[in-house]
Amino acid sequence: MPILKWIRYGAWTGVALMALAGAAIVMGWWQVDGPGRPDAVRTAQQTMLPIGGAFTLVDHSGKTVTDADYRGKPMAVFFGFTHCPEVCPTTLTQMASLTRQIGAEADRLQILLITVDPERDTPEQLALYLQSFDPKVVGLTGSQEQVETALKAYKAYAKKIPTDDGYTMDHSASVYLMKADGSFRTMIDYHEDDKSALAKIRMVLD
Numbered sequence: 001m002p003i004l005k006w007i008r009y010g011a012w013t014g015v016a017l018m019a020l021a022g023a024a025i026v027m028g029w030w031q032v033d034g035p036g037r038p039d040a041v042r043t044a045q046q047t048m049l050p051i052g053g054a055f056t057l058v059d060h061s062g063k064t065v066t067d068a069d070y071r072g073k074p075m076a077v078f079f080g081f082t083h084c085p086e087v088c089p090t091t092l093t094q095m096a097s098l099t100r101q102i103g104a105e106a107d108r109l110q111i112l113l114i115t116v117d118p119e120r121d122t123p124e125q126l127a128l129y130l131q132s133f134d135p136k137v138v139g140l141t142g143s144q145e146q147v148e149t150a151l152k153a154y155k156a157y158a159k160k161i162p163t164d165d166g167y168t169m170d171h172s173a174s175v176y177l178m179k180a181d182g183s184f185r186t187m188i189d190y191h192e193d194d195k196s197a198l199a200k201i202r203m204v205l206d
């Protein structure tokens with residue numbers, strides 16, 4: 001029965017392709033941060049380097065911290081700055097809504113906002129800014145060099161853009177979801193729908 005055989009092969013090929021597409025979605029392989037800019041995951045894949053790693057920064061209470069201080073807790077890490085007009089407020093609002101939807105279990109999730117603008121984002125400025133959002137979010141700053149080390153570890157992107165009245169920062173908009181052992185799990189895209197973002201957060205909470 002050659003026709004039946006072909007139908008069966010076709011069905012299995014379809015299943016395999018759907019599984020691959022599913023894996024690609026979970027890993028965030030397709031993601032692009034801005035117009036034509038390859039995203040951090042793709043860059044990391046090209047260079048075969050893991051996402052995440054060692055950093056030393058200063059938290060919004062003024063205390064020096066390292067990545068090791070957060071070991072044992074799943075983390076949601078993203079890069080931004082307090083003068084950000086849209087991406088950061090949107091991300092902070094969405095993260096607050098997502099953790100609210102998950103409930104008490106999400107208390108284990110350590111949300112870290114690493115500034116890409118240490119020039120303006122002092123610990124005091126970060127503390128003031130985060131009061132308007134989720135007080136559980138920890139803001140991290142440091143010297144330009146310390147921030148660059150963190151950016152490099154996460155394969156994230158930041159660029160100073162001059163404006164008429166000073167400057168703004170262009171930066172990666174994804175949220176990196178890290179497992180409790182500090183290793184990279186997956187990322188949430190900017191404007192990703194809640195359903196998919198919730199599923200991803202639950203993956204690192206397990």
Ligand code: NI
Binds near residue numbers: 080081084086089
């Ligand atoms: Ni931003």
